[in-house]
Amino acid sequence: MIKGGINLLKDIFSKKKKYATIPNEESKQEVPEGLMLKCPECKKIYYRKELDKNLKVCPNCHHHYRMTARERIDSLFDANSFEEWDANLISENPLGFPGYLDKLEKDRKKSGINEAVVTGKGTINGFPAAIGVMDAHFRMGSMGSVVGEKIARAIEKAREQKLPFIIFTASGGARMQEGVLSLMQMTKTSMAIERFHQAGGLLITVMTHPTTGGVSASFASLGDYNLAEPGALIGFAGRRIIEQTIREKLPDDFQTAEFLLKHGQLDKVVHRHDMKELLTDLLDIHQPGGGQ
C-alpha cells in the first residue's frame, strides 16, 4: 500500500515520459506533402518533383518509396493501353465489425481507389499482359473478400484470354475485419493460380514493400518467376512475433528482399528503373501468349 503510494507520488513529480512516440510504417513510407522532402534512409533533401520523375526512387541512395497502384500501372503500361477490370467491387461487412464500413469509405476517399488491388489488362512495350497491382495506401493492402475476388477473377480472365499474368504485391496480410473469409481468399487465389498453371499460363509475381502474412503465403510466392524490389520487407510472420517466440534479436536484413534472395526464395531483386525492361524480356521469352 505505502510503497504503491510512494511510487504514485514519484510518478506525479517525475517529468519523464513513459511512452515514446514511434513513427509507424505509414508515416515512414509516405511521401510528405510539400515541395521538398527528406529521404527516410539517407536523409538527403530534394524536390518532390525530382522524386516523382525518378519513379519514387531516391536519386541519392536508391531507397524505393511506396507507389500507388495507378503510379505503378503508369510506370509499366504503354500509354492509354490499360483497361481496368471490376473497379466497382467493394467489401461488405460480413462479421458486422464495428466501424469497418466507415474505414473503407475513408480509404476510398483518401486513395481514390475502391479496394486494395487494381486489376486489368494492357500492353507493356507492345506485349499484352493482365495484371493485379496491390496498393498499400488502402487498408495497408490487406486482403479481404474483394482483393481475393478481384485477383481470382483477373487470373481466370487471363486464362480465358490466354494472357500472361503479373502481380505486384504490397500487403500487410489478411484483413482482420473479415475474419476467416479473408483467410479463405488465400485458397481462392491459389486455386485460380493452379487452374492458370494447368492451362500453361505465365505468372510473374513482384513483391514490393511490404509483402507479409496471408499474401506472402499465397499468390505472392506462386509465380513462375518470383521477383522483388530492393529493400522490400517480405515474410510470413512479423519480426516482433518471431523475436518474442525465439527470444533472440534478428539480423537487420531479416525478411528483406536481399535476405530472401540469399535464402533461395526469389529469382531476382529488381531495381524499379529496370522493372519494365525485365518484364518486357520475360514476356518476350514466353511468346506467344505467355506459354498458353
Next chain:
Amino acid sequence: MKHVLPFEKPVVELKEKIAELKKFTSDSEIDLTDEITRLESRLEKLEAEVYGNMQPWDRVQMARHPERPTTLDYIHELFDLFIECHGDRYYGDDEAIVGGVAKYKGIPVTVIGHQRGKDTKENIRRNFGMPHPEGYRKALRLMKQAEKFGRPVICFIDTKGAYPGKAAEERGQSEAIARNLKEMAGLTVPVVCIVIGEGGSGGALALGVGDRIHMLENSTYSVISPEGAAALLWKDSNLAQKAAETMKITSYDLKELGIIDEVIPEVKGGAHRDVQAQATYIDDVLMETLKTLRSLTVEELLEQRWEKYKKIGAYTTLEG
C-alpha cells in the same frame, strides 16, 4: 479429470459431491440413495445447461484443452492400419505434422495431420503442433503420393499456426504454405479436412484445402488467435474473449458463414471425455463423405472444389 475449464466447474464439483456420497453410502450403514438420486437428476439438468449453452470463449478453451484428443489418437481409433512416413526429402522430418498410409474400412487412404503433444516433453518434440516448412513439404509429398496411387486424402487440422521462427522464414514458410494451397487445389483424389482442435490461420489452411471441410463442435478456425486479434484491433490482448465472439471462429459460426460443410457433434463435456465415442461420431461423417466423393469423376471433383471456394467472400458493387 485433470484439467477443469472455468465454465464447467459447477458440473465437476457436483460430480465430485455425488461420488463422495456414493462412497460414504457403500462404506457406512447410512443410506443416502435418495440424496444421490436427487443430486444426479440435478447434475443432468446442470450439464445440459452448462454444455448446451457454451459461449465462443468456452469453445476456445475446449479446443485448447490439454487432454483434447490429437491426430494420432483419432488415427488409432479410426483406421485398421497406419504406416507413418517421415521426412520431406529436402531438409528434415517435422514432427509437428504426422502422415502416412492407412486403411479405412478396407480402403487405402493417406492420412495427414498436425500433431500436438499432451505434456511438455511431447510438446517440445512436436513443437507444440506448430510446423516448419519441412512439415508442409512432407505433407505435400504424401499428398502427391496419394494422387499417384489414387488414394483419398484425409487431413486433421489442429494447430495454433505455422511456427513463427527465424529458421522457418529462412526456409520459406510462406512458399511452403502457398505451394500446398495451390497443389491441393489440383489434387485429382478426394480430400477431406476435419478440424479437430484449433485451426490457426495459414498454418491450418496449408492442410485445409479440401472437397469437404468438417469441424468438431468445439473446435475453432480463424485468421488469427483471439488474443492476437484483440492486440491488433484494440491494442489489448485481454479482450480476447470479446474477440472470440466478434471474429466468428466457432464451428457453428463457420457453418453459418458457408465455409464448412458439417459440424461434427462432440461427446457431452468435450471430445476428451471419451475419445472412442468421439471417433464414432467422426467415423459416421467421414464414411458418408468419402462415399459421396469417391463416386465423382476427377473432372467433377475438381470443378466442384473450385466452385466451393470461388463463392467464398462478401462483396457488392458500388453504385454510380
